């Protein structure tokens with residue numbers, strides 16, 4: 386043993402190249418078990434996570450790791466992981482399961498009375514969360530209080546002002562409300578997630594994005610009770626690739642302009658996605674009475690399977706007033722194929738005063754999944770259609 390150690394030391398000393406390869410194994414790791422967590426799925430382990438995070442975030446080595454080990458379940462109260470941290474990259478390796486309290490009465494809110502989120506990461510640059518673990522929001526009791534106006538349901542996992550975030554590989558289940566939200570995060574890469582909540586669970590969006598730019602979301606599967614992904618106000622350069630969505634409400638730009646708000650998004654690119662049994666597919670929705678714009682939006686290489694509204698622009702989403710509207714322009718739906726379960730394969734429902742402009746449909750083939758006729762309806766949409774089944778009467782044809 387001693388001999389082996391000596392050999393190893395000599396080896397490392399004489400071989401800088403091998404030393405570099407060994408480096409990843411000696412980066413500091415802060416295991417929550419070393420901070421008093423037991424992972425029996427019963428105890429409240431919040432304090433252990435708070436303490437482990439404190440050491441992780443203040444570590445001055447490069448790439449410290451907060452480790453949540455495999456085969457263990459940790460019950461956590463609402464918790465903020467606050468930055469900034471000393472290291473330029475901070476890892477959270479989630480291999481076990483973290484769970485919210487299983488009853489609404491059992492949630493303990495922090496003193497500031499902020500009840501919007503369960504797990505929150507804030508102002509951390511170079512945050513990398515990865516692993517094969519699971520985040521379980523135990524949302525069922527919250528879904529039952531959905532119609533009660535006093536019931537403010539929290540987001541399961543929220544990121545605020547995190548630059549260069551990476552989120553990869555985790556399973557997210559049963560959030561009280563939306564599973565993941567990004568706010569003011571620039572340069573995020575989200576991949577290989579599996580998000581699961583029952584079809585009928587209210588507002589359990591997969592990922593909501595707001596005030597963020599340069600976001601990639603790819604190769605993920607989302608089965609939810611609401612939008613798989615919603616792209617909201619202040620978002621730009623958002624790329625969504627290879628998402629399997631269903632059940633759920635599809636991938637939505639908006640809703641924008643609620644209560645007359647001035648809200649804009651641009652440069653949205655959604656490619657190679659499948660919508661299976663979703664209420665919508667490729668959707669842009671704006672409230673009446675809003676201001677701002679949704680422009681340069683492309684949905685491309687999309688397969689729809691028994692979707693209810695496969696292609697939809699809806700500017701009459703929840704009427705408010707009709708004096709103003711969010712401007713929708715430069716929208717392309719290209720190579721969208723498959724089946725619709727309703728007659729409304731394509732709906733372009735735009736505002737009368739400002740209309741939608743430069744709406745391009747190209748290579749659309751949506752047929753009925755139940756052997757009926759399907760049609761396209763439009764109001765106030767201007768643009769062009771090339772090779773569209775069904776025929777879109779309001780757009781000029783090539």
Ligand SMILES: *[C@@H]1O[C@H](CO)[C@@H](O)[C@H](O)[C@H]1NC(C)=O
Pocket residue numbers: 442443445469470471
């Ligand atoms: C690490 O960060 C903390 C605050 O988060 C700060 O007080 C401390 O001085 C930092 N340490 C170093 C060595 O930068």
Ligand SMILES: *[C@@H]1O[C@H](CO)[C@@H](O)[C@H](O)[C@H]1NC(C)=O
Pocket residue numbers: 604605626627628629657658659
């Ligand atoms: C399309 O997305 C699926 C996941 O839904 C992925 O497996 C496949 O590799 C993607 N193909 C391309 C060409 O991006």
Ligand SMILES: *[C@@H]1O[C@H](CO)[C@@H](O)[C@H](O)[C@H]1NC(C)=O
Pocket residue numbers: 661662690
């Ligand atoms: C679509 O969903 C249905 C019902 O859940 C399922 O049976 C079917 O296999 C799915 N199709 C694909 C291509 O995954």
Ligand SMILES: *[C@@H]1O[C@H](CO)[C@@H](O)[C@H](O)[C@H]1NC(C)=O
Pocket residue numbers: 750751752774
């Ligand atoms: C449209 O799709 C239907 C059903 O998949 C198929 O039979 C038909 O050939 C397609 N039409 C074109 C022009 O691709």
